[in-house]
Amino acid sequence: MANEQIFVGLEIGTTKISVIVAEARADDQISILGVGETPSRGVRKGEIVDMETVTECVREAILDAEDKTNVEIGNVWVAITGAHLASFNNRGSLALPGERQIETEDLEAVEVNAKEVAIPTPNTFLHTILQAYHVDGNQNVIDPLKSEGALLEADFHIVHGIKTRIHNTLRCIESLKIGIEDVVLSSLASAQVVLSQDQKNYGALMIDIGGGTTDYLVYIDGAIRHSGVLALGGDHITNDISVGLRLPIARAELLKIEEGSASDPAVSQGGIISLKNDPRFLGCDVDRISLETIIHLRVKEIFELIRRDIESSGEGMMDLIRGVMITGGCSKLKGIAQVAEEVFDIPVELTRARNVSGATQIFEDPQYSTAIGLTKYARLVTKNIAPESMIDRLAHGLGNLFKKRSR
Amino acid sequence: MSTSPSRRILVGVGNAGVTVLDLLSVECPGMTGLLAVNNDRDSLNASIVREKIEVPEGDPGEGFRVIDEEFGRTVEGASAVILCGGLGGETGSFLLTALAIRAKSAGLTTMACVGMPFSFEGKHKRDLAERSLEKLQEICDAVLVIGNDQLSGGSPSIAAVGEAFVLSDRTLLAALLALTGMLSTSGPVKITRADIHNVLGKPGVLTHFGFGKAEGSNRLHESLERALKSPLLTMPGKGSTLKESSMILLLLRGAKDISFAEVQAVVGKIEQIAGDNCQIKVGVHADGPLGSPLELYLLASSGGTVRKPAKPSESNETGETNSSNSSISRIGTTGTIGTKSPQSTGGYEMPPEHSEGEKGTGELFPNQTKPASKFGKKAATASKQMQGTLALDTYQRGRFDKSEPTIVEGEDLDVPTFLRKGIKLNTPTRK
Numbered sequence: 001m002a003n004e005q006i007f008v009g010l011e012i013g014t015t016k017i018s019v020i021v022a023e024a025r026a027d028d029q030i031s032i033l034g035v036g037e038t039p040s041r042g043v044r045k046g047e048i049v050d051m052e053t054v055t056e057c058v059r060e061a062i063l064d065a066e067d068k069t070n071v072e073i074g075n076v077w078v079a080i081t082g083a084h085l086a087s088f089n090n091r092g093s094l095a096l097p098g099e100r101q102i103e104t105e106d107l108e109a110v111e112v113n114a115k116e117v118a119i120p121t122p123n124t125f126l127h128t129i130l131q132a133y134h135v136d137g138n139q140n141v142i143d144p145l146k147s148e149g150a151l152l153e154a155d156f157h158i159v160h161g162i163k164t165r166i167h168n169t170l171r172c173i174e175s176l177k178i179g180i181e182d183v184v185l186s187s188l189a190s191a192q193v194v195l196s197q198d199q200k201n202y203g204a205l206m207i208d209i210g211g212g213t214t215d216y217l218v219y220i221d222g223a224i225r226h227s228g229v230l231a232l233g234g235d236h237i238t239n240d241i242s243v244g245l246r247l248p249i250a251r252a253e254l255l256k257i258e259e260g261s262a263s264d265p266a267v268s269q270g271g272i273i274s275l276k277n278d279p280r281f282l283g284c285d286v287d288r289i290s291l292e293t294i295i296h297l298r299v300k301e302i303f304e305l306i307r308r309d310i311e312s313s314g315e316g317m318m319d320l321i322r323g324v325m326i327t328g329g330c331s332k333l334k335g336i337a338q339v340a341e342e343v344f345d346i347p348v349e350l351t352r353a354r355n356v357s358g359a360t361q362i363f364e365d366p367q368y369s370t371a372i373g374l375t376k377y378a379r380l381v382t383k384n385i386a387p388e389s390m391i392d393r394l395a396h397g398l399g400n401l402f403k404k405r406s407r
Numbered sequence: 408m409s410t411s412p413s414r415r416i417l418v419g420v421g422n423a424g425v426t427v428l429d430l431l432s433v434e435c436p437g438m439t440g441l442l443a444v445n446n447d448r449d450s451l452n453a454s455i456v457r458e459k460i461e462v463p464e465g466d467p468g469e470g471f472r473v474i475d476e477e478f479g480r481t482v483e484g485a486s487a488v489i490l491c492g493g494l495g496g497e498t499g500s501f502l503l504t505a506l507a508i509r510a511k512s513a514g515l516t517t518m519a520c521v522g523m524p525f526s527f528e529g530k531h532k533r534d535l536a537e538r539s540l541e542k543l544q545e546i547c548d549a550v551l552v553i554g555n556d557q558l559s560g561g562s563p564s565i566a567a568v569g570e571a572f573v574l575s576d577r578t579l580l581a582a583l584l585a586l587t588g589m590l591s592t593s594g595p596v597k598i599t600r601a602d603i604h605n606v607l608g609k610p611g612v613l614t615h616f617g618f619g620k621a622e623g624s625n626r627l628h629e630s631l632e633r634a635l636k637s638p639l640l641t642m643p644g645k646g647s648t649l650k651e652s653s654m655i656l657l658l659l660r661g662a663k664d665i666s667f668a669e670v671q672a673v674v675g676k677i678e679q680i681a682g683d684n685c686q687i688k689v690g691v692h693a694d695g696p697l698g699s700p701l702e703l704y705l706l707a708s709s710g711g712t713v714r715k716p717a718k719p720s721e722s723n724e725t726g727e728t729n730s731s732n733s734s735i736s737r738i739g740t741t742g743t744i745g746t747k748s749p750q751s752t753g754g755y756e757m758p759p760e761h762s763e764g765e766k767g768t769g770e771l772f773p774n775q776t777k778p779a780s781k782f783g784k785k786a787a788t789a790s791k792q793m794q795g796t797l798a799l800d801t802y803q804r805g806r807f808d809k810s811e812p813t814i815v816e817g818e819d820l821d822v823p824t825f826l827r828k829g830i831k832l833n834t835p836t837r838k
Contacts, residue, residue, distance in 0.1 A: 044810045045810065231811075232813060232820055235806070236823075239805040239806050239807060240805075240823035242805055244832050245835050246834060275835075286835045287835065289833070290834075293825060293832060294825050297825050298823070298825075305816075
C-alpha cells in the first residue's frame with residue numbers, strides 16, 4: 001500500500017486527544033487501522049490554554065497511535081474548533097467579457113471575489129466552501145466548466161476565525177516535528193462520516209456535542225448552508241451538577257456518566273441516588289429529579305441556542321432541515337434525543353461514523369466522529385479520480401491555511 | 408486635567424465619604440478641590456484632606472447654619488459639586504441631603520455618589536437609606552448608587568466583614584473617579600454633563616457601574632473584561648445589565664497612546680453585549696505618561712421614572728448637549744473635529760463642525776422630557792427586589808471561573824442554566 005493512502009486525523013479535544021490512523025481502500029471506503037488516545041489537559045472550551053501541556057499530550061497520543069498501528073506518523077489532518085470561529089454565506093460574481101467558455105481560472109477568480117468581504121482584523125479565512133454555481137441566471141449549475149456564459153456567480157459558505165488561536169494549534173503540532181496537511185473545521189470533518197449523501201441532499205442538521213464545545217452544521221441541497229460553534233458542552237453539564245448538587249467535579253462527572261439523563265424531569269422515576277463514601281469523598285444522597293432538572297435545562301438550552309442561531313441566519317432555513325443527527329461524546333447522555341426532538345420538532349437520530357470499516361469498537365463510538373471524519377475528508381480532498389458529487393469537488397476549493405501560512 | 412480643578416469640588420460626607428476622599432488623596436496626590444464634611448471631630452482630624460468643615464452634632468439648627476455659611480462660602484465660584492458618602496447612617500443621610508440642597512440653591516450642578524448599606528446592617532438603615540436616596544435623586548442632577556449588597560455577589564460570602572467595607576469604599580472611590588473623569592473629559596470625544604444627567608438623573612433609576620484597570624499589551628481586553636465582570640454590571644442569572652440600558656457612558660483613561668483602534672474595539676464589544684438600541688457615549692482621557700495603566704469605566708442605568716420638566720438652572724446643560732454630542736457615530740466618522748474650549752466642564756462649547764455624526768441628537772436633546780425607558784416601572788420594582796434579596800452564593804461559574812466566558816445573546820452561559828432560570832433544587836443530604 002502506497003504511503004499516501006494512509007491518512008491520520010488528529011483532534012485536540014477538551015476531554016481527550018485522539019489520533020485516528022486510517023487507510024483508504026480501493027472501493028472508496030475508509031478502513032481504520034487504529035486509534036491513539038490520551039486524556040486532554042490544557043484545553044478549555046476547545047481552545048489551547050496551556051501550550052506545553054497540550055504539546056506533551058499530543059505527543060503521547062501520536063506515540064500511542066504509532067504503537068498500535070505500526071505506522072510512522074509524518075503528516076496529520078487537524079480538526080479545529082472554538083467559539084472564535086464564525087461563518088457567513090456570500091456570493092461572488094465574475095463578468096465574462098464576450099460570452100466565452102468558463103475556465104478553471106474563472107472558478108478561482110469567483111472564489112476570490114466572494115472572499116472580498118470585511119472580516120475582523122485579527123481573523124483569517126479557514127474555509128471557503130462552494131454551495132452552488134449560477135451561470136447567466138441559470139441557478140445551481142452542477143459544473144460550469146467549459147460551458148459558455150457572460151456572468152458566472154457562485155455562492156460560498158465562508159468560515160473564519162482568530163488567526164493567532166488557529167496558529168496555536170498548528171504551532172503545537174509543528175513543535176513535535178509533525179507535518180500538517182490542513183486544518184479542518186471540526187463539524188465539517190464529523191459531517192463527512194456522520195451524514196450520508198442522501199441526508200445532505202435532503203436537508204440535515206448535524207450536532208456534535210463534545211466536552212468543551214458543541215459544533216453544528218446545516219446541509220441543504222447537498223451544500224453547507226450554516227455552521228457554528230458554541231463554547232458549551234459536556235463540561236458545562238458536569239459543572240452545573242457540581243454547583244447544583246455541591247459535588248466535586250470528578251464525582252459530578254461520574255454521576256453524569258452513570259446516572260445522568262437529559263429527559264424531562266416531569267417524567268422522571270424519581271427517588272434517591274446514593275453516592276458511596278470513598279477516600280476522598282464523603283458520601284451523600286442525591287435527589288434524582290434535581291439531577292435530571294440540571295441536565296435537562298442545560299441540554300435544552302444548548303439546542304434552543306442552536307435553533308435560534310439557525311433561524312436568525314436564514315429565513316426559512318429551519319423548515320428545510322428534515323432531520324437532526326447528533327454525535328460526539330456527549331450524545332451518549334441518556335434522553336438527549338428526546339430533548340432535541342422537543343426543541344427542533346423534527347426526527348432526531350443519534351449517530352456515529354458510518355461507511356467506514358476496521359476496528360468496530362472505534363467507529364461505533366460517537367466520540368471519535370470528528371477524528372474519523374478527518375481521514376474521510378482527507379481522502380475526499382486528495383482523491384484524483386473524477387469527483388462524483390458536489391461535496392467532493394467543493395473540497396478542492398477549501399482554504400489550505402497551513403500551506404498559505406508557511407509560504 | 409484640562410479644567411481648573413477648583414471649579415469642581417468633591418465633598419466627602421460622613422465617615423464613609425471622608426475615608427473615600429482619603430483614599431483618593433493617596434491615589435491621586437495632586438488632586439485639589441477636596442472637602443471633608445463630618446460631625447465626627449476625630450474622623451476629621453485623622454483625615455489627610457486639607458479643607459474640612461465640622462458640622463456640630465445634636466443641634467440641627469446650628470448644623471444648618473454651618474452648612475449654609477461655611478459650605479456656601481467654600482463652593483462659591485465652583486461649577487460643579489460632587490457629594491460622596493454612605494447612606495443609611497444618620498450623619499450621611501442627613502448631611503448629604505442638606506448639602507445637596509445648599510449646593511443646588513447656589514445654582515451649581517450637583518451630583519452625588521452614594522453607597523447603599525449592606526443588608527446585614529439592618530432594615531432600619533436600609534429604610535433610612537432608601538428615603539434619603541429618594542430625596543437626593545429629587546434634588547441632584549445625577550446620583551450614582553453603589554448597592555453594597557450587589558458587590559458581595561462577586562466575591563464569595565466568606566469575605567470578612569472588614570473586607571466587605573473596604574471593597575465598598577474602593578468601589579465608591581472608583582465611582583467617584585469615574586464621575587469626575589467623565590465630567591472633565593475634553594477634546595474630540597467627551598461626555599457631557601447632560602449625558603451624565605441623562606443616565607443618572609431620573610428618580611428611582613438603578614445604576615450599573617463597572618470598572619477595570621490593566622496594563623501591558625492586552626490592556627484593553629483585560630480592563631474591559633474586568634469591568635464587565637464587575638458585580639454591579641451583572642444580574643444574577645441574567646448576565647450583563649448593559650442590555651437593559653438605553654445609554655451607556657464609557658470612560659477610558661490612561662496613557663497618551665490610547666489608539667483609535669482600541670476605542671473602536673471596546674465600543675464594538677460593548678455594542679455586541681448591549682444591543683443595537685443602546686447609545687454609547689465615549690469619553691477619552693489620554694493624558695497620562697506612556698506606559699501608565701488603562702482605566703476603563705462603564706456607567707449605565709435602567710428603570711426609573713420620567714423626571715419633571717427642566718429647571719431654569721439646568722438650561723445651559725441642554726445647550727451643551729446640543730453642541731457636544733460625542734455619540735459613537737462621531738468617532739466613526741470624524742477624526743478631525745476641532746479643539747474644544749478648554750473649559751469643558753464650563754458652560755459654553757464651540758458649535759459642532761460636523762453634522763454627519765449627530766445621529767443621536769434628536770433623542771438626546773431635551774433629555775428631561777425623554778419618555779421612560781422601555782423597561783419602565785416594572786424594571787424599577789424588579790431591580791429594587793433584586794438589591795435586597797440577592798443571596799451571596801447565587802452567582803457561580805464553578806470551574807469556568809477563570810476561563811474566557813461564554814457569552815451568547817448577552818448571557819453568561821458558564822453560569823448553570825438552573826441558576827439563571829432561578830429553579831430551586833433539593834440539595835443532597837450528607838451521610
